[in-house]
Amino acid sequence: MAQGRKGRLNYRCPRCLMREIDMDMLYDRDKDEYYCLRCSFVGDEQEVLRLNAEFRDKYKDRTSRITDF
Amino acid sequence: MEAFYLNIIHRPEMVPEYIQKEAEHGKKEDLTRRRVLQESLDIFRTQQRIAHANGLRTTIQMTYASLFNAEAVSIAREDHERYQDEISSTFLGLQCQEFRQQFKSRELAIWLFSMEDKRRIVDAVFGKFKEVFGFYPASTGSYYMDAELVGYIKEKYPMVKAAVATCWEEGPKAYWNANNSWYTIFDGGPWNPWIPSKRNIHCPASDEADDIGIVAIPHISRDLMAVFDGPGSYYGTHPQNILRGMVYEDHEIPYFYNLVDQYRAMAKYNRGYSYNMMYVGPGWMSKNGRWEADYETLLHSYQAGMEYYGTLKKEGKAKDVTMSEFADIYRAGRPYARPECFLWKDILYGSKRQHFWYADPWMRFCLDMNQGGAMIDLRPYAAKLERPVGVGTKNLQDASYPFLVQSLYRAGYFTHYAGEGAVKSCKFGYKGEEVDLCACRSHASWSEEGDVRIVTVDPVEIEFDGTTIRVQSIFRIREGSGEIEIVRRIVGTTDPKAEVSIDEYLTGCYGTTEYPEDLTGVRLTLEGAADTKSIEYAYQCREDQVEDVRRVEALVPQVETRLAMRADSGRAAGYFREGFAFSPMYTIGIKKTIRGKGELHTWLKVEKAA
Numbered sequence: 149m150a151q152g153r154k155g156r157l158n159y160r161c162p163r164c165l166m167r168e169i170d171m172d173m174l175y176d177r178d179k180d181e182y183y184c185l186r187c188s189f190v191g192d193e194q195e196v197l198r199l200n201a202e203f204r205d206k207y208k209d210r211t212s213r214i215t216d217f
Numbered sequence: 218m219e220a221f222y223l224n225i226i227h228r229p230e231m232v233p234e235y236i237q238k239e240a241e242h243g244k245k246e247d248l249t250r251r252r253v254l255q256e257s258l259d260i261f262r263t264q265q266r267i268a269h270a271n272g273l274r275t276t277i278q279m280t281y282a283s284l285f286n287a288e289a290v291s292i293a294r295e296d297h298e299r300y301q302d303e304i305s306s307t308f309l310g311l312q313c314q315e316f317r318q319q320f321k322s323r324e325l326a327i328w329l330f331s332m333e334d335k336r337r338i339v340d341a342v343f344g345k346f347k348e349v350f351g352f353y354p355a356s357t358g359s360y361y362m363d364a365e366l367v368g369y370i371k372e373k374y375p376m377v378k379a380a381v382a383t384c385w386e387e388g389p390k391a392y393w394n395a396n397n398s399w400y401t402i403f404d405g406g407p408w409n410p411w412i413p414s415k416r417n418i419h420c421p422a423s424d425e426a427d428d429i430g431i432v433a434i435p436h437i438s439r440d441l442m443a444v445f446d447g448p449g450s451y452y453g454t455h456p457q458n459i460l461r462g463m464v465y466e467d468h469e470i471p472y473f474y475n476l477v478d479q480y481r482a483m484a485k486y487n488r489g490y491s492y493n494m495m496y497v498g499p500g501w502m503s504k505n506g507r508w509e510a511d512y513e514t515l516l517h518s519y520q521a522g523m524e525y526y527g528t529l530k531k532e533g534k535a536k537d538v539t540m541s542e543f544a545d546i547y548r549a550g551r552p553y554a555r556p557e558c559f560l561w562k563d564i565l566y567g568s569k570r571q572h573f574w575y576a577d578p579w580m581r582f583c584l585d586m587n588q589g590g591a592m593i594d595l596r597p598y599a600a601k602l603e604r605p606v607g608v609g610t611k612n613l614q615d616a617s618y619p620f621l622v623q624s625l626y627r628a629g630y631f632t633h634y635a636g637e638g639a640v641k642s643c644k645f646g647y648k649g650e651e652v653d654l655c656a657c658r659s660h661a662s663w664s665e666e667g668d669v670r671i672v673t674v675d676p677v678e679i680e681f682d683g684t685t686i687r688v689q690s691i692f693r694i695r696e697g698s699g700e701i702e703i704v705r706r707i708v709g710t711t712d713p714k715a716e717v718s719i720d721e722y723l724t725g726c727y728g729t730t731e732y733p734e735d736l737t738g739v740r741l742t743l744e745g746a747a748d749t750k751s752i753e754y755a756y757q758c759r760e761d762q763v764e765d766v767r768r769v770e771a772l773v774p775q776v777e778t779r780l781a782m783r784a785d786s787g788r789a790a791g792y793f794r795e796g797f798a799f800s801p802m803y804t805i806g807i808k809k810t811i812r813g814k815g816e817l818h819t820w821l822k823v824e825k826a827a
Contacts, residue, residue, distance in 0.1 A: 157506045164396075168448055170461070171396050186396070200509060204463050208567030211466050214475045217482030217562065 150178040162199030163189040219489030221481045222546065223526055223537045224434065225268055225275045226358075226381070226496040229261040229289040230310035231282035233500025258288055260499035265292065267520055269300050271527025276303045276540045278358060278381075280310025284345045294350075303539030306346050306354035307381070308362070309498065311338065326400065328361045328616060331608040335366050343374055353377070356540035358496075360384050360436055361403045361616050364418045364429060365605045371430040379544035381496060382406075382418050382433035387449040388617045389626070389730050394448035404729065405596050405618030407576045408441055409483070409492050409557050410434045410547055414578070419618035420598040423578040424553050427601070432544035438480050438493045441561040442572050445583070445594070446625055452565070454480070454493055456518035457501035461508045464565065468514050474525055475564040481534070483559045486663060486670075492543075493535075495522065553578060554697035558670055560663045571661055573672050573692075579699030580823045585624075586661045589654030590674040590690045592641035593624035595725070597778040599699055600825045617729035619776045626731045627802075630655035636800025637724045641821070643705050645688065646718035647681040654690065654705075668696035676708055684712040699823055706816035713813035721819045722806030727776045733801040740772040741793035741803055752795060754803060759795045766791030769805040772826055779826045782807055785818035 152174030161184035164171040173182040173189070173196075183190045191199075204210060231254050268275050277296065283289035296302045308327035317323070319341060324330055327338060347353055353374050358381025370377055384391075388404030406419040413429045414420040422428040440452035443462075451462025454476055459465055464472040477493055484491040501507050502515045510518075529535035538546065556577035563570040571586040576598070583594040596618050606616040621639075624630070628638025630653060644653045657677035664671045674690040687709035693702040705719050728734045739754035745763030752759055769791040770781045782791070784807045794804040807819050 157509050157511065159509060165463075168390075168394050168451075169396055170394055170448075170450075200463060204466070207464050207472075207565050209475070209563075209565055210464050210472060211469070212475075213471045214564050215478055217479050 150176050152176060152183070155182055156193070159193075159196050161187060161189050162191075162196050162203060163187050165200070165203055219484070221484060221491045221493065221529070221535045222543055223273070223492075223530070223535050224494040224496075224540055224543055225273055225523075225526070225537065226278055226305075226494065226540065227261060227264050227268070227275050228278040228280055228307050228309060228496075228498045229258065229283040229286070229292070230280050230498040230500060231257050231286060231289070232310070232312060233257055233498055254286070256504060257499045258286070258292075260502045261289070262292060263502070263516070264497060264499070264519065265296055265302075267523045269296070271523045272530055273523060273527055273537045274300055274302055274539060276305050276356060278305045278307035278309075278356075279346065279354075280307055281316055281342050281345065282310050282313030284342075284349050285313060285315055290349055303356065303541055304350060304354065305356040305358075305540060306342060307357060308338070308342065308359040311342075326361075327359045328363055328366065329400065329607045329614060332365060332605065332610075335607065336369055339366070339370055339373070356380060356544070358382065358434070358436075360387070360401050361606075362418060363604070363606050363616065364413065364416060367413070367418060367429055367431060368415060375430070377431060379432045379434060379540040381436050382413065382431075383616075384436040384449055385439045386444045387436075390447065391449050394450060400614045402614050402729075403616040405581070405620065406435060407557060407581065408435060408439060408574065410543070411557070411576070412548070412551075412553065414598075414601050416601040416603050417618060419596075420601050421576065421578045422553055423601075427578075428553070432547045434494060434540065434543075436496055438476070440476060440565065441559065441574050442563055442570065443565050445572070452476075454495050454522070455497055456515070456522050457497065457508070460510045460515065460518055463509070465518075468517055470518055470521055472565065473518075473522055477525060477529075479562065479564060486559050487557055488555075493526075495526075556670065556694065556696060558663075560661060560672070569660070573661060573663070575670070575694065577694075577696070582622075582701070584661075584672060584692065586659050586674065588630060588640075588642065589657040589659050589677055590661065590672070590692065591624070591630065591655045592622055592723075593629060594620060595622040595641065595823075596620050597776060597780075597823045599823045600777040602777060615729055619727050619729050621725045621727055621773065621776070621778065621780060622723070623728075626728070627726055627733075632800075637796065637802045637804065639724055639726050639802060641723040641725075643690070643817075644720040644722065645679050645686065646720065647684060647715060650681045652679045652681070654688070657688075670694045670696070684710060684715040684717075686710045686715075686717060701821045703819050703821065704816055707811065707814050710813055716810050716812050718808055718810045719817040720806055720808040721782070721817055722804055723771075723780065723782065723821065724802050724804045725771060725773075725780065726802050727773050727778075734775065736796070736801055736803065738774055739803055740770075740774075741795065741805065742768075742770040742772070743791045743793060744768040744770075745791065752793070754795055756798050756801070757795055758797050760792065762790055762792040764790050766807055769793060769807060771803050771805050774826060777826045779824040780805070781822045781824065783820050783822075784809070789817065
């Protein structure tokens with residue numbers, strides 16, 4: 149197995165992010181995949197991006213401009 | 218001081234953690250790595266340029282490392298002369314070759330050193346600052362500074378008038394968020410600037426004798442709802458926070474503007490005054506990107522934030538001041554007893570939920586309108602606990618100010634089917650049924666009458682088998698009283714003859730984390746017209762009651778606090794309830810039964826126990 153390295157943009161583990169833990173992942177160049185040292189997540193960049201989009205879904209007002217206070 | 222004041226604080230951190238960690242991945246530590254030093258300086262220069270381009274002045278907090286860097290010093294001097302930026306000092310960014318040689322330590326947090334080392338470091342930092350600039354700084358800061366550290370600085374360098382002194386609600390949640398490796402454990406302070414007590418930095422000073430001598434500023438203006446239940450580093454007026462929390466879409470950050478505007482709205486609650494601060498180092502703006510965002514996104518987020526502040530300034534809606542200027546403005550004519558309060562509204566999850574936050578020299582508390590106005594956080598500032606931190610102290614890394622109620626750390630209304638959680642609320646009963654206001658979602662409005670701040674919760678409907686009542690809660694806090702008056706009023710009923718019980722209670726504990734502390738020795742006392750009853754907590758499930766109650770009390774010696782409740786009429790009963798080891802809580806309460814419409818009036822007082 150190849151040595152794990154820092155990947156592009158320091159992707160955090162999307163599964164740990166769901167429970168609000170910032171856990172940088174390591175990148176396996178040979179398999180072109182990211183993996184987490186804590187929760188056993190493994191996935192390619194597309195999978196990370198898909199789960200990150202899911203994480204954002206909880207912020208229903210993330211695109212709203214609110215001015216009524 | 219009627220205005221929206223803005224502090225923008227930059228620090229030339231020469232070896233920021235994020236960039237250093239990246240640069241040294243697979244390499245040995247090197248504090249003099251040229252690439253890191255140059256990139257950090259470039260970012261600092263960019264941040265300064267963006268602020269100035271938007272017509273904003275900054276406070277430049279020179280790190281110890283930057284005082285040894287001619288280029289950093291030169292930028293600070295030039296920007297001070299050209300833009301009247303304030304040259305200040307910070308205890309962040311201590312680590313550099315010179316520090317390592319002098320102090321032989323890899324410690325990075327000023328608050329975690331021993332007191333002896335703190336003194337030596339303060340003298341080294343301030344001495345170097347004077348050597349470089351020819352004067353001592355008027356402001357300083359770190360993520361946290363305990364009262365003992367600030368006391369020393371003030372005694373030796375009396376010209377210091379402001380300090381970034383804590384991060385709001387950055388406690389166990391921040392530690393957990395950072396994979397249990399980031400030791401900024403300091404929940405429990407005010408969310409906006411305050412004049413700290415000499416005895417504990419978190420507590421607003423009671424009077425001149427208690428005044429530590431500086432104006433404290435919290436690190437970042439944070440979301441008062443999201444950060445209470447989430448990481449502080451996700452939701453604040455620092456673009457990095459918003460990127461880290463991923464509260465953006467297509468590179469746009471409307472949440473930042475919403476946060477700023479909600480802080481601006483605090484003026485309505487605080488005699489026309491409101492405040493915002495942005496405090497950034499260079500680490501997060503690395504060319505390699507950070508938090509899943511590339512450099513262009515990082516840069517854009519900072520530009521967008523500054524542009525918004527700049528626009529507010531141009532429109533006359535914001536005043537950019539430096540830290541020491543702000544300290545002078547803040548102190549002018551502000552009574553020590555004046556509270557800071559605000560009815561925060563959810564701007565993130567689409568829930569319309571509201572939290573009411575209140576802080577004065579006696580207490581800090583939070584009411585949750587999603588739970589009918591239940592108190593979900595209570596910190597006894599009146600106790601002004603002396604809690605030095607750092608090596609050689611009892612508390613070491615735990616710099617939080619203790620709570621008596623914290624419903625997220627200690628369950629609150631919902632427990633896992635056994636025992637009780639920490640919350641202050643009210644229950645209504647009818648023919649064997651009981652409903653807690655925690656289960657009644659509502660909204661609230663705020664008003665003031667002279668020196669009384671008032672929170673009025675919209676009436677909620679409680680449906681019993683056979684009758685339905687409408688209940689309104691009102692909270693009134695008279696400035697300087699250290700007491701909350703609580704009215705629970707039945708404003709409507711379907712059966713004017715129905716006998717309904719009203720039970721105002723507080724279930725409390727104490728601590729700074731999620732884990733229980735030993736309640737042994739807590740004294741619960743009832744004072745009735747005829748007799749007084751008292752027990753010392755021993756996990757024995759004891760309960761007692763007195764009729765015609767005068768006062769119910771929980772004395773918590775571990776946090777030198779006396780919590781007392783009293784009622785307005787002699788027709789109420791007082792009670793206490795001791796917990797057990799699986800439910801490490803105490804409950805004090807006052808209850809009475811009314812027919813049809815009516816109300817129960819109680820007062821909760823927070824006092825220092827002698």
